[in-house]
Amino acid sequence: MKPPPFGYSRPESVVEALSTLASLGPDGKVLAGGQSLLPILSMRLAAPHHLVDINRLAELDYVRSDASTVRVGALARHARVLADAGARAAQPLLAQALRLVAHATIRNRGTTLGSIVHADPSGEMTAVLALLDGSVRVAGASNERQVPAGEFFRGPLESAVQAGELAVEASFPALAPRAGTAFVEVSRRHGDYAVCGVAALVEIDVDRAVVVARTAYLSVSPIPLVLDLCETAGDFAAAAALARERLDPEPDIHASADYRRHLAGVLTERALRGAHAAAVERSAHV
Amino acid sequence: MSEEERFDVRLIVNGAAHDVQVPARRLLSDCIRHDLRLTGTHVGCEHGVCGACTVLVDGVAMRSCLMLTVSADGTEITTVEGLTEPDGTLSPVQQAFEDCHGLQCGFCTPGFLTTITAGLRTNPDPSEDEARELIGGNLCRCTGYQNIVRSVLRAAELQSARDRATLAPAEGAGVAQSEGRA
Numbered sequence: 484m485k486p487p488p489f490g491y492s493r494p495e496s497v498v499e500a501l502s503t504l505a506s507l508g509p510d511g512k513v514l515a516g517g518q519s520l521l522p523i524l525s526m527r528l529a530a531p532h533h534l535v536d537i538n539r540l541a542e543l544d545y546v547r548s549d550a551s552t553v554r555v556g557a558l559a560r561h562a563r564v565l566a567d568a569g570a571r572a573a574q575p576l577l578a579q580a581l582r583l584v585a586h587a588t589i590r591n592r593g594t595t596l597g598s599i600v601h602a603d604p605s606g607e608m609t610a611v612l613a614l615l616d617g618s619v620r621v622a623g624a625s626n627e628r629q630v631p632a633g634e635f636f637r638g639p640l641e642s643a644v645q646a647g648e649l650a651v652e653a654s655f656p657a658l659a660p661r662a663g664t665a666f667v668e669v670s671r672r673h674g675d676y677a678v679c680g681v682a683a684l685v686e687i688d689v690d691r692a693v694v695v696a697r698t699a700y701l702s703v704s705p706i707p708l709v710l711d712l713c714e715t716a717g718d719f720a721a722a723a724a725l726a727r728e729r730l731d732p733e734p735d736i737h738a739s740a741d742y743r744r745h746l747a748g749v750l751t752e753r754a755l756r757g758a759h760a761a762a763v764e765r766s767a768h769v
Numbered sequence: 770m771s772e773e774e775r776f777d778v779r780l781i782v783n784g785a786a787h788d789v790q791v792p793a794r795r796l797l798s799d800c801i802r803h804d805l806r807l808t809g810t811h812v813g814c815e816h817g818v819c820g821a822c823t824v825l826v827d828g829v830a831m832r833s834c835l836m837l838t839v840s841a842d843g844t845e846i847t848t849v850e851g852l853t854e855p856d857g858t859l860s861p862v863q864q865a866f867e868d869c870h871g872l873q874c875g876f877c878t879p880g881f882l883t884t885i886t887a888g889l890r891t892n893p894d895p896s897e898d899e900a901r902e903l904i905g906g907n908l909c910r911c912t913g914y915q916n917i918v919r920s921v922l923r924a925a926e927l928q929s930a931r932d933r934a935t936l937a938p939a940e941g942a943g944v945a946q947s948e949g950r951a
Contacts (some may be wrong), residue, residue, distance in 0.1 A: 484815040488773050491839055498935030513842070521835040522816035525796070534793065540838050562829075586906025588830045588884060590825055676903050 486524035490533035491665055497540055497622070505624035509646040514538070516560060518585070518593035519601045542650060546717070548573040557597070561590035573657040575761070576615065576664035577762035580607040583666065586674040596653045599635075602642040605676045605702040607666070609636060612653060613707035614682045614699035619643075620652040626668045629654075631667060642695045655693050660769045662686035662695065663761025665754045669746055671737070677702050679746040683754035685762045693717040693759070703732040703743055712755070723752040735744055778842045782807065783851030798822040798833035801848060809849040811879050813908070815940045820907030823880040824848050830887040849879035852886055861927035862886050862920070871920030873911035880907050885921055894925055 494500035504511045512531035514520060515538070522527045537543065537558060544558035548569035555564055564570055565581040584590055584598065584607050598608045598620065612619070612632045620628050621644055624723075635643045644650050658664065668680030679702050686695035698713045710729055712722040732743035773792040780787050782805060789804045801810045801824065813819035815834045824834040825847035829844065852860040862885045872878045881904060888903040889895070895903060900921035901914075909917060 485796070485799075488792065488794055491776065491837075493839065493842075517837070517840070518817060518832075518835050521796075521837070524794070525815055525834070534837075536837070536840055586820075587888075587903070588820065588906045589817060589835075591829045592826075592831045592835065594928060611875070626791040655876070673902075 485519070487527060487530045487532055489524075489713065491536065492533065493536040493539055495539050497542060497649070497651065500535060500537055500540060501622055501624045503535050504649055505564035505647045507535070507647070509551050511535050511647065513600075515557060516517045516593035518589050519598065519603065536651070546570050548657070551657050553577060553657060555595050555596060555653045555655070557649070557651050559595055561585075561593050561595050561598070562587070562676055564595045565590065572665075574615070574655050575658060576611055576666060576684070576753045577655060579664060580611045580682060581664040583607050583668055583677070583680070599653055600644055600650045602636050602638075602640050602706070604639050604705055604707070605680075607668070607677075607680060607682075607701060610680065610682045610699040610701045610707045611666075612655065613709050614684055614697060615656050617653060617655045619650050620651060620654070621645075621648050622651045624647045627651075633709075658765075659686055661762055661766040663758045663763070663765055665757030665761060667750050667754045667757065668701065669750065676737075679703055679732075679743050679750055681750040681754040683746065683751070683758040685755060685758040687759070687762050687766060691763065691766075696722060696755060698722075698726060698754060700730065700747060703730055703747055712751070717759070719752045719755040722755055723748040726751040775789045776839050776842075778838055780838075780841060780843075781845040783847060789838070793837060793839050795838045796834055797824070797836040797838050797841050797846075800838040801846070804838075807848050807850055809879050811876055813876070813880075818908070819877070819880070820884065821877050821880040823883045823907070825883055825887055828887065828890070829921060830884045846931075847883065847886075849882050852882055860886065861931055864925040864927055865920040865924035866917075869916050869919040869923050871912065872909075874890070876912075877907060877909045881909070881917060881920075885924060889921075889925055889928055893929060895921060897922065 492503050510532035514534045514536045543556040545556040546559050546567040548555045553570045553574045561584050571578045598606050616634050619635050630643045664684050665681045668677035668679045682699045684697045688694050698710050700708045715721040727744050727748040730747050732740050734740040770828045773854050775790040778789050801807050811821040813821035817832045823830050824833045826844050862882050900918050
């Protein structure tokens with residue numbers, strides 16, 4: 484349970500980090516909070532040649548919120564994002580999901596953007612980015628690009644970040660005035676990986692008709708799956724049935740495919756009801 | 770095999786500066802135990818699940834098995850050895866574990882003590898539910914947790930009594946010194 488040997492750099496600026504990563508190419512691997520990377524190294528599931536430690540890049544340790552977006556820098560730890568009042572007000576789903584990310588001690592070190600780049604299908608923040616249709620700013624030594632969530636997740640533990648690149652910022656759209664969110668999951672023990680989890684976004688119009696009903700799922704597909712369930716027009720039991728039809732979960736040692744599908748249906752309804760109640764509550768203050 | 774490169778790292782552990790030369794892959798938990806010989810920090814699962822290795826890094830509870838020593842360069846670390854008062858008095862959390870029988874074999878205890886010490890700084894008066902949430906990331910195979918939950922609540926009582934005792938008698942009002950993170 485010890486990591487294999489690797490080279491190590493600890494750049495003091497983003498510019499230095501990008502030039503280091505560019506020169507390393509496929510041999511380089513970014514170390515941020517390390518709460519997923521360190522276990523992988525210790526269990527020797529991966530053996531990168533060289534780690535580039537970004538823990539000194541204070542310029543990436545920020546959470547900035549305005550009326551339209553919450554921006555989270557690459558070094559913002561989960562605990563900081565969770566505690567950020569501005570982020571919570573602009574997009575409540577962030578805090579709703581973050582309190583379910585591992586345990587408080589892990590959240591003290593792990594970074595929100597790091598867990599998104601890690602692209603674990605059971606990660607809460609990947610589902611949040613996907614549901615909200617957020618994006619990730621990815622920097623290379625000579626260029627930068629904004630990658631939408633729909634193109635960011637390529638497969639289990641595989642993101643669009645290429646060799647030599649650094650994900651510098653995640654953007655989460657703020658919540659619309661008549662919208663609400665909810666995040667529910669079932670895990671064997673609180674803080675464990677979820678057997679299934681659902682994030683929901685519901686938006687209503689001035690007549691309280693449901694105009695948006697979307698859900699995102701963890702642990703039921705190789706990449707975060709987003710379903711548009713608006714056609715069920717506020718009938719959340721029907722939405723749950725539709726979700727069960729559209730999902731095709733894999734069995735594993737924690738749950739059979741049938742149980743996961745059943746769970747996804749139950750949690751779909753629960754999350755949509757929660758998000759709808761929040762939307763109604765919020766629209767009362769518009 | 771070529772010799773592994775070593776890095777100079779300075780850690781302030783329980784108030785004392787330590788300069789070590791370690792390979793990049795040295796886990797902070799191993800540095801604390803093997804290089805610094807502070808064996809109070811225990812290593813259980815070594816992949817972040819059990820919480821036994823939890824230490825305070827700049828006052829914040831973190832898994833020392835999920836940190837590289839090189840990443841911790843320049844930080845102030847508190848291990849279980851650093852919780853006791855300078856005169857040897859047990860800290861409120863340690864005393865509470867003794868009072869409430871919060872341990873049996875004691876293997877997991879260092880991680881609980883550090884986690885709870887940091888937790889009570891941010892929430893000095895936790896409810897029972899909050900106490901359970903606070904220790905949710907630490908595993909104990911002996912106690913069944915009930916006495917640890919009691920220990921958290923008892924530690925909060927002891928801490929507030931101790932804070933009152935240190936603040937009250939002196940010149941009365943003035944600047945409270947309880948804000949700072951030791």
